[in-house]
Amino acid sequence: MKTYRAAVIGCSRMGGFIDNEVIGTPKIVLPYSHAAGFAACTQTDLVACADTRVDVMEEFGKLYNIPKASQYTDYREMIAKEQLDIVSVATQPEQRADIVIYAVEQGVKAIYAEKAMSASLAEAYAMVEALERHKVAFNLGTNRRWSPEYDRMKEVIDSGELGALKSIICYNTGTLFNMGSHYLDLALRLNSDQPVEWVQANLRANEDVFDGDLLRADPVGEGIVHFANGVTAYMLVTPRSSDYEVICENGALTAYVDGLEWQLRQRVPVDPHGHTGFMGRPFTEPEPASATLRLIEDLVQALDRGEPATRCGPRVALASTELIFAFIESHRRGGARVTLPLQARNLRLQRNATPHKPKFQA
Numbered sequence: 001m002k003t004y005r006a007a008v009i010g011c012s013r014m015g016g017f018i019d020n021e022v023i024g025t026p027k028i029v030l031p032y033s034h035a036a037g038f039a040a041c042t043q044t045d046l047v048a049c050a051d052t053r054v055d056v057m058e059e060f061g062k063l064y065n066i067p068k069a070s071q072y073t074d075y076r077e078m079i080a081k082e083q084l085d086i087v088s089v090a091t092q093p094e095q096r097a098d099i100v101i102y103a104v105e106q107g108v109k110a111i112y113a114e115k116a117m118s119a120s121l122a123e124a125y126a127m128v129e130a131l132e133r134h135k136v137a138f139n140l141g142t143n144r145r146w147s148p149e150y151d152r153m154k155e156v157i158d159s160g161e162l163g164a165l166k167s168i169i170c171y172n173t174g175t176l177f178n179m180g181s182h183y184l185d186l187a188l189r190l191n192s193d194q195p196v197e198w199v200q201a202n203l204r205a206n207e208d209v210f211d212g213d214l215l216r217a218d219p220v221g222e223g224i225v226h227f228a229n230g231v232t233a234y235m236l237v238t239p240r241s242s243d244y245e246v247i248c249e250n251g252a253l254t255a256y257v258d259g260l261e262w263q264l265r266q267r268v269p270v271d272p273h274g275h276t277g278f279m280g281r282p283f284t285e286p287e288p289a290s291a292t293l294r295l296i297e298d299l300v301q302a303l304d305r306g307e308p309a310t311r312c313g314p315r316v317a318l319a320s321t322e323l324i325f326a327f328i329e330s331h332r333r334g335g336a337r338v339t340l341p342l343q344a345r346n347l348r349l350q351r352n353a354t355p356h357k358p359k360f361q362a
C-alpha cells in the first residue's frame with residue numbers, strides 16, 4: 001500500500017483545529033479538519049504545513065508533529081522542498097486560486113481545496129483549466145457530498161421508489177460562499193450533477209457590498225435553480241437552518257437539522273374516493289462517517305489508480321461555484337433570469353477579513 005506525502009496550506013480552523021469546535025456534535029464523525037483527516041488516513045503522511053501566521057502554525061506543528069523545519073510562511077518554498085503528493089488549501093477563497101494553480105503547475109498530483117472554490121468565476125475556470133491540463137485529482141470540501149446520510153438520500157431518489165425527482169428545497173441557503181457553497185453542491189449532487197439551465201435570485205445584502213466588480217462581503221442569497229432535466233431547486237432563507245428536502249412524484253424525503261432527524265413519506269390512498277397523499281413510512285439511517293476522511297480516501301484512490309477522476313472533480317466544483325456567481329448576477333440584474341454558463345466572470349469576493357483565532361484546545 002503506497003503512502004502519500006501531504007501538506008496543509010492555511011493552518012487555522014478547517015486546516016487543523018475545527019475538530020475542537022465540533023467534538024460531541026451528534027452525527028459529526030471526526031476527523032473533520034484537513035490535518036486530522038491526513039493523520040487518520042492510513043495512506044497519507046502529513047509532512048509539512050504553510051501559513052502566513054507563525055503563531056498558528058506553531059500550534060499546528062505541535063498538534064500534528066510537524067517539525068519547525070517543515071513549517072513554512074511561503075507555500076512556494078514548501079512545495080519546492082517537500083516533494084508533496086497531496087496539497088490541501090484551507091485558506092479563505094480569496095487566496096485559493098493562486099495557490100492551487102501554483103501547486104499543480106509545480107507537479108502536485110492531488111488537491112483538497114476548501115469551499116468556496118475561488119473568489120471569482122474567472123479564477124474557478126482558470127483552476128479547472130490547470131487541473132485538467134495537469135491531470136490532477138481534485139476534491140472540494142463540500143462535506144455533504146461525502147456524507148453517508150446524503151448518499152442514502154440520493155440512493156432513495158435514484159432507486160425510483162418515490163417516482164421521478166421534481167423539487168429540492170434548501171430551507172436556509174445562508175451566506176453564498178460560506179454556507180451556500182455546501183447547499184448548492186448538495187442540490188447538484190442529489191440531482192446527479194445535471195446541468196443547470198437558469199437561475200433567478202435575490203441577495204439579502206445592502207448594495208454597498210458592491211464596489212465596482214469587487215464584492216466586499218459574503219452575501220446571504222435566496223433563489224431558484226432550474227435544471228435542464230426539469231428539476232427545480234428552491235434555495236430559501238428561513239429560520240429552518242440545515243433542513244433539506246427532496247420531493248418526488250410519489251413521495252418526499254426530508255433531512256432535519258442536517259440529518260439529525262429524517263422523514264420519509266410516500267403516496268398512499270387516503271380515502272375511499274381515490275384521493276392520495278404523502279404519508280410517513282420508516283426510513284433506515286445509515287451509519288455516519290467522517291466526510292473529510294472519505295474525501296481524502298477518494299483522492300488517495302485516484303492517486304493509486306493513476307488517473308484523476310474523483311467524486312468532486314474540477315467540473316463538479318465549478319458547477320456549484322458558478323451557481324454562487326449566477327445568484328449574484330441575477331440580483332445585480334434586478335432578479336432577472338440568468339442562463340448558464342455565465343458570461344460575466346470578473347466579479348471578485350475581496351474582503352478585508354482578519355483570519356479566525358482557532359480553538360487550540362477541545
Ligand SMILES: NC(=O)c1ccc[n+]([C@@H]2O[C@H](COP(=O)([O-])OP(=O)(O)OC[C@H]3O[C@@H](n4cnc5c(N)ncnc54)[C@H](O)[C@@H]3O)[C@@H](O)[C@H]2O)c1
Pocket residue numbers: 009010011012013014015018050051052053056073075090091092093095114115116141142143177178354355356357
Ligand atoms: N467544510 C467545512 O465544513 C468548513 C468549515 C469551516 C471552514 N471551511 C472553509 O475553510 C476555509 C478556511 O476557513 P477558516 O475558518 O479555517 O479560515 P481562517 O480565516 O481562520 O484561516 C485561514 C488561514 O489561511 C492563512 N493564509 C492566508 N493566506 C495564506 C497564504 N498565502 N499562505 C498560507 N496561509 C495563508 C491565514 O493566515 C489563516 O490562518 C474557508 O474557505 C471556509 O469556508 C469549511
